[in-house]
Amino acid sequence: MARKQGSHAGTTGPKVRDAALRLFARHGFAAVSMRQIAAEVGVQAGALYLYTPDKQTLLFELMTDHLRDLLEDWQPPGGGPVAELEDFARHHIRYHLDRPDLVFIAYMELRNLTPENFAAVERLRGAYEARLEAVLRSGVADGKFDVPDVKLATMGLIAMLTGVTTWFKDGGRLSRVDVEDIYWGMVRKAVSA
Amino acid sequence: MARKQGSHAGTTGPKVRDAALRLFARHGFAAVSMRQIAAEVGVQAGALYLYTPDKQTLLFELMTDHLRDLLEDWQPPGGGPVAELEDFARHHIRYHLDRPDLVFIAYMELRNLTPENFAAVERLRGAYEARLEAVLRSGVADGKFDVPDVKLATMGLIAMLTGVTTWFKDGGRLSRVDVEDIYWGMVRKAVSA
């Protein structure tokens, strides 16, 4: 009854995060117990506290790491507003289809964050939205796009693109590239001058 | 310590549902206890079981009543695909802005339903989506719309429109009608031939 064979912080730590991610996404933060996470990892509940100060921080760090990844994943590539908007749309869809659990959690469990943690997550999300907003604004400025309200268009487009995670299944009627193409077509037309 | 003054099933019943709705939306189904709901209503926890067989059914009935309302709220008004699409978009936005808590719950708490209850809710949601799908399909048939995939366009448009609940605040920069107009403009262009 003590340290286990093969135990190593470098392997257990990520396993804790993976298990928490999967379980939070499937059942919701509040519905998942530390003992369930521990069972998934193969340790006792007490051992989790070597890797996180508490349950709330576990959630918070999953969210912020995800949003930081998302921000790093896309920088405006240049080439003008239309090319940048296409690049954004395709990257957004790819990133979201690759990490459905993280996306789900980052949208759904905001209310389980403390006010400070919530503010930090909202700041990161705002930074991402500002990227798209800047592309739209520059496209409006040189007459490539026509939208009555850039902020609203930003929110509308992100909602539409993110929604792909709610229905897309690999091996279905449409491939990922098909989906990218079709969404990009709708985005392009929705903001076209 | 027993029956309270002014007690009446006709008043307590709705109060239970209202309190559950508000609390579920704010904190999540799993994070809300029957005792919290009871406190909000002004009764003891045991009394709730006169109005619902259990906590899960309370959630399920909130969802199904909402979706049935949504289905009743909009019938194709005729006048051709373009007019019908506009009517759908405007109704969808209005309905969702009027019931943010119900909308939130119906999207977020699906994973807390039993498989049977989940299937029933999905059936209702599918019926609603089929309404929009039919409008798009008829518009494509007579050349008014051009979308590469009607099903995907349906999901994309509903996601975009529903997303309005995540950011709209009354008294902000844009009125509800402004928002309706702008979203309708984007929808129209996104599916335009």
Added chain:
DNA sequence: TCTTGAATTGAACGAGCGTTCAGATAAGGT
């Protein structure tokens, strides 16, 4: 006014919760 039944209390049930910690064991540098 009396009686009947609907509405509610308050206590209790067993179970599970997040978190802490002393003690035990394996890993890894010397």
Added chain:
DNA sequence: ACCTTATCTGAACGCTCGTTCAATTCAAGA
């Protein structure tokens, strides 16, 4: 081979959970 230290166990803490039920009181029809 030894020793230190990182890793983990298992028990325990006080608390809350959903749900049940006998007892009690109010409302309302006769």
